[in-house]
Amino acid sequence: xADKEPALFICAIERRYRQGEITLEILSGAELTVWPGESVAxxxxxxxxxxxxxxIAGLLEHPDAGEVYxxxxxxxxxSDAARTQIRRTEIGFVYQFHHLLPEFSALENVVLPQMxxxxxxxxxxxxxxxxxxxxxxxxxLDHRPAELSGGxxxxxxxxxxVANAPRLLLADEPTxxxxxxxxxxxxGTLDELVRASGLATIxxxxxxxxxxxxxxxxxxxxxxxxxxx
Numbered sequence: 001x002a003d004k005e006p007a008l009f010i011c012a013i014e015r016r017y018r019q020g021e022i023t024l025e026i027l028s029g030a031e032l033t034v035w036p037g038e039s040v041a042x043x044x045x046x047x048x049x050x051x052x053x054x055x056i057a058g059l060l061e062h063p064d065a066g067e068v069y070x071x072x073x074x075x076x077x078x079s080d081a082a083r084t085q086i087r088r089t090e091i092g093f094v095y096q097f098h099h100l101l102p103e104f105s106a107l108e109n110v111v112l113p114q115m116x117x118x119x120x121x122x123x124x125x126x127x128x129x130x131x132x133x134x135x136x137x138x139x140x141l142d143h144r145p146a147e148l149s150g151g152x153x154x155x156x157x158x159x160x161x162v163a164n165a166p167r168l169l170l171a172d173e174p175t176x177x178x179x180x181x182x183x184x185x186x187x188g189t190l191d192e193l194v195r196a197s198g199l200a201t202i203x204x205x206x207x208x209x210x211x212x213x214x215x216x217x218x219x220x221x222x223x224x225x226x227x228x229x
Contacts, residue, residue, distance in 0.1 A: 007200030013066035028223030041211035092161035151182035
């Protein structure tokens, strides 16, 4: 992988929060490199800093120190508009809760972010049908979120996250609300999509069985990102 640019390089990241008179050190010199086509499981207990690391990696939150490189671009000194543009085009997000727009169909939920980016309605619809079909939702395109099962909703959320062909996918407990069988299926479809598209992926999860299916496993210990065997 030495001849490639990392999709994500988090360098010497520090993040702390004030709680009254107490300063909580969440990240302290944290570093992580993720390459195109590589999947990384981020595991650890609640409160360890997993979500904070994902928010910083996804340019949703500024670190107190350090740098985040997305596809080789240093982001700390970019304007809010430039950071928003990178989030829109280079980064996809999947959360524990699907956050689908309830008044729109599955297909429309995937079409919308592409049209916001500037694709024509015809092209956005074609790509959305392709993605949802790939994820096993052929017969559910016109259903609204309330008419879909939890697993189907999360697969729509995955399709929406990758609709704009990002380089990096960040997922925060994407199967946390699903039963084990549905969780396994949804993760399987996500894994297939990631490998087929060459996405760099970080998945925060408590599920060790799922984590073992990814290329690497890391945790946060004393504010540092630590590789696990």
